[in-house]
Amino acid sequence: MIRLFKHYIPHAVLLLGLVDLLLLMLAGELAWQLRAGQLDMNAGHIGDRLSSLSVFAGIVLIAMISVGVYGAEALRSLRYALARLVVAVSLGIIALSFVDFVVPGLDFWRSTLAYAMVFSIILLIVNRIVVGGLLGTSAFRRRVLVLGAGRRAERLRDLANRQGSGFVIVGFIGMSENKPLIEEAINRSAIHDLSRFVENLGVSEVVLALEERRNALPLKDLLRIKTAGVHVNDFSSFIERETGRVDLDSVNPSWLIFSDGFSSGRMMSSISKRIFDVTASSLLLLVTWPIIALFALLVKLDSKGPAFFRQTRVGLYGESFDVIKLRSMRSDAEKAGEAKWAQKNDPRVTRIGRFIRKVRIDELPQAWTVLKGEMSFVGPRPERPEFVTDLEDKLPYYAERHMVKPGITGWAQINYPYGASIEDARHKLEYDLYYAKNYTPFLDLLILLQTFRVILWGEGAR
Template sequence: MTNLFGHSVRSEILALCLWEAGAVFLAVFALLAGAGPFGTSEGLAAAALLAATTATVVMLVAGAVGLYEPGTLAGLRATLVAGLTGTVILLLLSVLALQFTDGDSVSPVQRHALVSVMLGTAAAILVTRLGFTLLRPPLRRVAVLGGDPPADAAAMGAGETADRPPADRGFQPFEVTLALPVGEALGQALQRGRLRAWRIWAVVAPGRAPVSAAVRQSCAAAGLQVFTPAEFTEHGLRRLDLESLQPGWLAGAKAAHTGRMEAAFRRALDITTAGSLLLLTLPLLLLTMLAIKLDSRGPVFYRQERVGLNNRPFMLFKFRSMITDAEAGGVARWAMRGDPRVTRIGRFLRLTRIDEIPQALNVLRGDMSVVGPRPERPTFVAQLGEIIPHYNDRAVVKPGITGWAQVNYPYGASVEDARMKLSYDLYYVRRRSLLLDLLILLGTVRVVLFQEGAR
């Protein structure tokens, strides 16, 4: 794992991303600079700028369609589907870019540049992906010290299974080696080179002292790291172990120490993003309003009380996707798979997440942010706050249209789902950064495109 601005990123995926961006840049620049008007000194500068722009756009599109997701990299079919989707998006972006150039028709220079960009991009990605597949490290081993593996160790090491959340499925499968006692046996194993593991998972049994500094130093000298189960969950699965959180853990969370400059910058980004979203989707919003009116009786928009920053209530705006009397008697109910209360057009709106777009109005009003925990209803907040430890800690940041839990876990419809989503929300609270926000926005595109976790 590599710590990048406070967020744990798998080192090989980070390397793949950087290698791919560099390969695209070199391939596009070589094709552009080899012939045509790009052969002059001014042309070389233009070629370098176009190659750098292409590499950046390709990297963002690849991230948006999930080409850097561990689960995608693990399967050929998922890689092909994501790659095809990314290619279509790049073609559309190329056509749009040409439409904004001067002139009514495509010039030979523009045609040459477009062909070079597409060929260079395809060749670079093919080479880097093939190299990644061939050079990918083998199955990793985790040695457990001081006791038996935790109950979820086998599940975590099992790799890809359909019934696990995407973030857990994305962790590269590993093999749990024999349990070793912390002491002389470990020292002998390290000295003789018999303990060949990627990471040391330190299991501290109840009543036992933590792993000593001497053991950690011995492992570090052998190129191994020591993680407690909670640290392994945080770094490996990118969520927090709720049971291990101390009462005052929020004091060290990044989201609890947002300065004025950062708060102003984030607010400007929220306004820009929400305003752009509404303007770009205006034709779609008008068609959606008409479809809702034609499909069923009732208002177009749905207003509902939700809990926001510091547990303050606000009114949330969404497109109505259920029948008007969905909650007879005013009793709040969890949404379920195949919910009969959802209208015909409402089911489509939920699958495509179009029903969420009006929340941009809440962002402009300051009730929400673009990125943050999902805003919940007061009834559920009161119920879950009594059952789940640290549930109210998520209110230290504004709720968001999308968030770390939303892109890593399917739609929650139970207390256990809420507990799991909270572990992702609190990871975001602890490690919030602009880079993590960007990764969440890219992940949101993937979730919408492939309809992950929709109900």
């Protein structure tokens, strides 16, 4: 994987994206040449169109990222990818039609865009058949040697066996005399020279998956392997990189303290984040106030109670604030006074509430909370004080998620379905900790783009 602005991007995704970008520029050029030929006009030099071709390719690529073309499911299934490609290119063409009116000097003729749309879809599908097929072979995956043959090693094997994995495990080495859970593991005593063994296997990375490190680390061998140019990684860091989450089953306070993250450079990120929040929330409220007013009226007509719903949540540094949404549940949803998790097909949700939850219209008034500075557009989902007290007792490091401002959308929201239990909260916490540890404006932008995918395909709505 390549680390870009503290966030890991798989080599396969990066390579696929770069090829897609070039193919989109090619599609735009083919469309222009075809239309020029039909009109019997001089197509001109391609250099004169580079700016227009770059804008075309860039906007369509952003649309592809937004609808999940580079997500795990789209990389595994050609049929799944095809559906999202068609949607992405269509949205990109619509956006370009708007850009044509706004930006002078860019010539996006409707006929040319129609041809470019067809060429783009054909070329992108061919790219997934050819390049996608090659990336799935072991020749394009990192070769990993695992030191350990216990439960952690099993987890790595399961991760490597997932379709679309960016690494292949070339061997397991049992580092203790205990019976290994990995039957094919080679005992350390059977290997005379570990560094030579790593060299012969063509290993690019060694991962320490030891259940107990005490007196089990072959420090001299690891030093020799490291100085030979082979990357040596611990289990927790490897899981974080490959899955985009902090693994609560293996981390400890020392790992959180000494691993990369939570850097002082976040001050500049926080300033840029606040500038974006103020600008975006102001524009969002300005554009969507008629929608908010319309659905506020519909909520009032649909069921008894106020149109807007206020509820106390826990925010930055554990401080409480009131979040405001369009009401989507009956006003007597918690008449017993006891806080309850939202459930799938929750009977407390009203008819209008079911729709506004699905398309996230109920979240729009939260832009006011963002403008006031109590929330951000991107961050961990703020929870109710009643739940926070319980979760801090049951989940390790839960309080650390409050070291960043809560958000309307977040890394957990786009990577994990809507949760309504302690176990769900645990999984979402792993993603929240990853965000708190690694957040940058780049990661915020990626999350905002991916949020469109969640809204478009109805993922996680409840």
